[in-house]
Amino acid sequence: MIIDCHGHYTTAPEPHNVWRDLQKQNFKAGGNTDPAYPDISDDEIIESIEKNQLRLIKERHADLTVFSPRASTMAHHVGDESVSIAWTRRCNDLIKRVVDLFPETFIGVCQLPQSPGVPISHSIAELERCVNNFGFIGCNLNPDPSGGHWTAPPLTDRAWYPFYEKMVELDVPAMVHVSGSCNPNFHATGAHYINADTTAFMQFLEGDLFKDFPTLRFIIPHGGGAVPYHWGRYRGLADMMKKPHLRDHVMKNVYFDTCVYHQPGIDLLFKVIDVENILFGSEMIGAVRGIDPETGNFFDDTKRYIDALAISDADKAKVFSGNARRVYPRLDANLKARGL
Ligand SMILES: [Zn+2]
Numbered sequence: 321m322i323i324d325c326h327g328h329y330t331t332a333p334e335p336h337n338v339w340r341d342l343q344k345q346n347f348k349a350g351g352n353t354d355p356a357y358p359d360i361s362d363d364e365i366i367e368s369i370e371k372n373q374l375r376l377i378k379e380r381h382a383d384l385t386v387f388s389p390r391a392s393t394m395a396h397h398v399g400d401e402s403v404s405i406a407w408t409r410r411c412n413d414l415i416k417r418v419v420d421l422f423p424e425t426f427i428g429v430c431q432l433p434q435s436p437g438v439p440i441s442h443s444i445a446e447l448e449r450c451v452n453n454f455g456f457i458g459c460n461l462n463p464d465p466s467g468g469h470w471t472a473p474p475l476t477d478r479a480w481y482p483f484y485e486k487m488v489e490l491d492v493p494a495m496v497h498v499s500g501s502c503n504p505n506f507h508a509t510g511a512h513y514i515n516a517d518t519t520a521f522m523q524f525l526e527g528d529l530f531k532d533f534p535t536l537r538f539i540i541p542h543g544g545g546a547v548p549y550h551w552g553r554y555r556g557l558a559d560m561m562k563k564p565h566l567r568d569h570v571m572k573n574v575y576f577d578t579c580v581y582h583q584p585g586i587d588l589l590f591k592v593i594d595v596e597n598i599l600f601g602s603e604m605i606g607a608v609r610g611i612d613p614e615t616g617n618f619f620d621d622t623k624r625y626i627d628a629l630a631i632s633d634a635d636k637a638k639v640f641s642g643n644a645r646r647v648y649p650r651l652d653a654n655l656k657a658r659g660l
Contacts, residue, residue: 428450439482
């Protein structure tokens, strides 16, 4: 079985996006930030999925995608908390509809109603709604709701603890995932995303979060940002800071996906990072949608890179499904209930 741990609904029906535009206009004008939501038919949702993600999932021989709202449009920096709450609920509701229409192919992960300066405890209710009512198996946690200005405390700060306590209680992991950048220094997917992945890892290294939460789990996407490439730097910094070995200090709780869009990058990831810590992901249809002229294949067809690795079938099975089932226990339970 092949589980893609990183997919977003980047092809949501247009009325959903129109609603968001109206919401933003209303906020600017001091109006209703939760206007009436348009009727979106099942057929519109089915078309948006069948022509896009589902087609590619079939073409690339994957089975199941862990599916969440489009990350770049979470835009927690837009508006205020009421804007974020209303938008987040609409986005998560839409994911739930996709999962209900394609229960064999998608399982949900939620966006959170984060907002700059607002305590993360305010996101607990939405996590509970999505996990308990919708059967979602995790969440996307934005370490920088300001959208590129980094005004929130580090992920190891106690300000985040109430949310972590709920994650542990519900036994769900979070993917550390920023959203759009409103800082022109940082291109969203080219710089802000990779910065955030790298930054989150370094925060975990500097702190002692996993002493307080030994079962808390994070997926750092996009291959862990710059971390695998600079693994020696991080091992050296941990040593200088008198931290335990990274294997014990961070890597019992942190996982990287395979959203790295060329073979040499995947080769390096697998050379440096223990196979137990790598989850198959493609982020399709997402940040990079074109065809690599050097290979003739889509950049984000990441399964090809794993297939090409000289690792055992047992290790490939871990990357394609075993590790995901371990990191997302609710996914494992869902699959077991289906006899898978
Ligand atoms: Zn993503």
